[in-house]
Amino acid sequence: MTAPEASDGIRRAAPVAERRLHPVTPFRRAWAPVAVLAGWAAHDPDQAQEQLTRLTTTMLLAGLAVLVPAASLYGFLSWWFTHFAVTDAELRIRTGLVFRRTAHIRLERIQAVDVTRPLLARVAGVAKLRIDVVGADKKDELAFLGEDEARALRAELLARAAGFAPETAREVGEAPARELMRVPPHKLAISLLLTGATWGALAAALVVPPVLWLATHSVWTVLVTGLPFLGAAGAHTVGRFVGEYDWTVAESPDGLRIDHGLLDRTHETVPPGRVQTVRIVEPLLWRKRDWVRVELDVAGSSGSVLVPVAPRAVAESVVARILPRVTVPSAPVRPPRRAGWCLPVWWRGHGVAVTDTVFAARQGLLRRRLSLVPHAKVQSVRLTQGPWARLWRLADVHVDTGAGKTVTARLRDAHEAAALLHAQAERSRTGRRDAGPDRWMS
Numbered sequence: 001m002t003a004p005e006a007s008d009g010i011r012r013a014a015p016v017a018e019r020r021l022h023p024v025t026p027f028r029r030a031w032a033p034v035a036v037l038a039g040w041a042a043h044d045p046d047q048a049q050e051q052l053t054r055l056t057t058t059m060l061l062a063g064l065a066v067l068v069p070a071a072s073l074y075g076f077l078s079w080w081f082t083h084f085a086v087t088d089a090e091l092r093i094r095t096g097l098v099f100r101r102t103a104h105i106r107l108e109r110i111q112a113v114d115v116t117r118p119l120l121a122r123v124a125g126v127a128k129l130r131i132d133v134v135g136a137d138k139k140d141e142l143a144f145l146g147e148d149e150a151r152a153l154r155a156e157l158l159a160r161a162a163g164f165a166p167e168t169a170r171e172v173g174e175a176p177a178r179e180l181m182r183v184p185p186h187k188l189a190i191s192l193l194l195t196g197a198t199w200g201a202l203a204a205a206l207v208v209p210p211v212l213w214l215a216t217h218s219v220w221t222v223l224v225t226g227l228p229f230l231g232a233a234g235a236h237t238v239g240r241f242v243g244e245y246d247w248t249v250a251e252s253p254d255g256l257r258i259d260h261g262l263l264d265r266t267h268e269t270v271p272p273g274r275v276q277t278v279r280i281v282e283p284l285l286w287r288k289r290d291w292v293r294v295e296l297d298v299a300g301s302s303g304s305v306l307v308p309v310a311p312r313a314v315a316e317s318v319v320a321r322i323l324p325r326v327t328v329p330s331a332p333v334r335p336p337r338r339a340g341w342c343l344p345v346w347w348r349g350h351g352v353a354v355t356d357t358v359f360a361a362r363q364g365l366l367r368r369r370l371s372l373v374p375h376a377k378v379q380s381v382r383l384t385q386g387p388w389a390r391l392w393r394l395a396d397v398h399v400d401t402g403a404g405k406t407v408t409a410r411l412r413d414a415h416e417a418a419a420l421l422h423a424q425a426e427r428s429r430t431g432r433r434d435a436g437p438d439r440w441m442s
Contacts, residue, residue: 018083018094022126022144025082026075084142088166091131091157093140109134110161111274111299112255113154115267117147122265129154132271134299158254158269177250177257180321181307181314188244191293191309192237194285196367244308251321258306270306274299275322276377276401278306280315282368294319297403323374329353332362332370338392339411352397352409352420357431359399359424361409371407373399375424375431383421385414397421 055063077097084093091105112132121127126144133140145153155174164172245262256270277297286292292315294307306322307315316328332351339347349365359373378399385395395417397409412420
């Protein structure tokens with residue numbers, strides 16, 4: 001629709017049609033008044049129980065007759081007063097029943113758009129859209145949209161973020177994807193059973209209760225102490241299995257797509273050019289199978305997982321997609337032997353390697369973590385040296401990234417650390433100058 005032209009000859013922008021969320025949304029928001037009452041009861045359970053005992057059956061029915069319509073009305077009104085629209089320059093979201101809030105999300109600032117489908121939402125055929133914006137700590141969301149509408153809006157927003165014109169972005173559609181890897185459920189289950197956290201919680205559940213029984217001869221003490229350990233082990237293992245089930249990584253022009261989840265399905269996109277650090281994690285019990293886990297630090301977001309478990313060769317091939325022209329160093333150089341006076345035994349787990357593309361630092365003896373920072377993503381470089389390290393002519397080199405994280409090469413020879421500091425500063429300058437664009441589909 002063309003913009004109308006005013007009588008004074010000035011061409012004014014045409015009003016943008018605003019859209020509402022899916023009609024199922026009021027049922028989700030109707031729970032808010034109930035949640036308020038539940039929060040009050042949890043905050044003061046004695047008072048809540050006292051008030052509940054005073055209520056008769058008639059009063060309870062009357063209260064429900066008031067609460068249910070009030071909750072339904074609140075859900076309907078909050079849905080009715082929520083609108084969103086995509087203009088030429090921004091995504092605009094208006095929310096709020098009493099206090100109005102309008103979010104103006106610049107399209108060129110969007111770095112990721114994720115589609116999540118909780119279990120009940122999958123049954124209802126709806127999905128939640130979460131928008132990750134550069135420089136924002138909290139993600140804005142649209143909950144809920146129809147599944148087809150959510151995917152179409154996601155494709156449009158990504159196309160607009162990539163620089164497509166408004167009239168073209170709606171026709172681009174979702175970019176095709178090529179599957180890179182899929183984690184079989186049995187491999188995920190085995191990897192979780194071989195993690196130290198699971199075995200540590202189980203060992204504590206087997207060792208601590210008998211010791212307490214010998215000391216106290218109290219069954220309640222044993223149960224109160226042992227059950228939380230068993231619950232922690234189960235929650236860690238089962239929770240990660242449910243969340244990382246059917247983990248799939250695919251490559252598309254808008255970045256790497258990640259789909260996962262047994263009950264709640266999540267569709268995420270790793271934005272190209274926004275990855276600040278890649279960590280390759282290798283637990284002790286995974287080494288015989290040559291399995292690794294890959295984690296990411298993305299600017300403006302909390303840490304995320306790229307690969308929950310995979311053979312090293314497969315994981316490194318996926319890393320090569322997110323960090324082009326990067327080769328994972330195979331043998332980081334350990335600190336000198338005198339570093340044992342500063343960190344006995346564990347000094348052997350540290351190491352550093354520098355290539356033409358990345359700064360790599362390793363730490364951990366039992367659970368190894370190799371952190372890769374592209375030179376173009378380094379924000380600052382620092383050298384620190386405490387009095388004890390200075391006595392042994394050792395120093396640490398810290399590399400700060402745009403995600404607010406620091407990668408440290410610990411216990412380096414002092415002369416080596418000084419040379420590494422100056423060389424890394426120069427590599428960072430040239431890396432930023434030669435870095436490619438951060439946009440999608442480029």
